[in-house]
Amino acid sequence: MMRISLVALAISAALASGCETTTQQGTVGVDRKQTMLVSEQEVEASAQKQYSQMMAEAQKKGALDKDAAQVQRVKAITSRLIPQTAVFRPDAQKWAWEVHVLSVSEVNAWCMPGGKMAMYTGLIEKLQATDDELAAVMGHEISHALREHSREAISRQMATQTAIGIAGALFGGGQLGQSLGNMVADVTLNLPNSRTNEQEADRIGVELAARAGYNPQAAIGLWQKMAKLSGAGQPPKWLSTHPSHEDRINDLQVYAQKVMPLYTAAKAGPNAGK
Numbered sequence: 001m002m003r004i005s006l007v008a009l010a011i012s013a014a015l016a017s018g019c020e021t022t023t024q025q026g027t028v029g030v031d032r033k034q035t036m037l038v039s040e041q042e043v044e045a046s047a048q049k050q051y052s053q054m055m056a057e058a059q060k061k062g063a064l065d066k067d068a069a070q071v072q073r074v075k076a077i078t079s080r081l082i083p084q085t086a087v088f089r090p091d092a093q094k095w096a097w098e099v100h101v102l103s104v105s106e107v108n109a110w111c112m113p114g115g116k117m118a119m120y121t122g123l124i125e126k127l128q129a130t131d132d133e134l135a136a137v138m139g140h141e142i143s144h145a146l147r148e149h150s151r152e153a154i155s156r157q158m159a160t161q162t163a164i165g166i167a168g169a170l171f172g173g174g175q176l177g178q179s180l181g182n183m184v185a186d187v188t189l190n191l192p193n194s195r196t197n198e199q200e201a202d203r204i205g206v207e208l209a210a211r212a213g214y215n216p217q218a219a220i221g222l223w224q225k226m227a228k229l230s231g232a233g234q235p236p237k238w239l240s241t242h243p244s245h246e247d248r249i250n251d252l253q254v255y256a257q258k259v260m261p262l263y264t265a266a267k268a269g270p271n272a273g274k
C-alpha cells in the first residue's frame with residue numbers, strides 16, 4: 001500500500017505542475033504544458049501493433065485500399081502535409097508515417113500516435129470532400145498525433161486508476177503492455193477529445209494545411225458539412241471523437257486568417273499548382 005500511495009502522490013504532484021509540451025509553437029502559438037506518465041516509445045509501439053492488426057483485418061475483409069485513384073489522392077495530400085510537421089516537432093520527420101483508405105461507410109478518419117493514419121471512404125464520399133477539405137481533416141488528425149493527445153489521455157486514465165487504488169494492475173509489469181494497446185486504440189478511435197485538444201488540433205491543423213498549400217479556410221466549410229450531415233440524421237462518427245464546441249467556427253476563422261500568408265507563400269512557391 002505504501003508503494004501505491006507514494007506513486008499516487010508523485011502522480012498528483014506531476015499532474016498539478018504539468019511538465020512538458022510536445023510541440024513547438026509555430027505561427028498559431030499552441031504552448032500548453034502536458035503531463036505524461038507513459039513513454040512515447042511505448043505508446044508508439046502499441047499503436048503500430050494495433051494499426052498493423054487493423055489493416056490486416058481490413059485486408060481480409062477486402063476493405064483495404066480498394067480504389068487506386070482514391071488512395072493516390074489521399075496519399076498525395078498527406079505527403080504534402082507531413083513535411084510541414086517539422087515546424088512543430090522536427091522528430092516527427094522520423095516517424096514511420098503511413099496512410100490507408102478503408103472502405104467503410106462511416107464518416108471517419110484518424111491518426112494514431114507515431115503517424116499511422118486511416119481515411120474512410122464514407123468521409124470522402126458522403127462529404128463530397130474537396131482536396132482542401134481532406135487536407136483540413138488530415139491536418140487536424142495529424143495535429144492530435146503531434147500534440148500526443150492520446151498519450152496524454154492514457155496518462156490521465158492511468159492517474160485516475162491509480163487514484164482509485166488499482167495501481168497494482170497498471171504498475172505490476174506485464175499487464176501494462178497488455179492493456180496499453182487497447183488504451184491507445186480506445187483513446188484515438190473511440191473516446192471524445194476535450195475542447196482544449198480540439199482547439200489545439202484545429203489551430204495546428206490550419207497551419208499545416210496552409211503551409212502545404214491547401215486553403216486553410218476549407219476547415220470552416222468542412223465543419224459546416226459535418227454539421228449538415230448530423231442535421232440530416234446521419235451523425236458522422238468523426239463528430240463523436242471530435243466533438244464540436246460552439247465557438248469552434250469563430251476560432252477557426254481567426255486562425256485560418258492568421259495563417260493565410262503562409263498559404264499565399266506556399267501557393268507562390270515551388271510546389272504551386274501541384
Ligand SMILES: [Zn+2]
Nearest residue numbers: 193198201242
Ligand atoms: Zn479532433
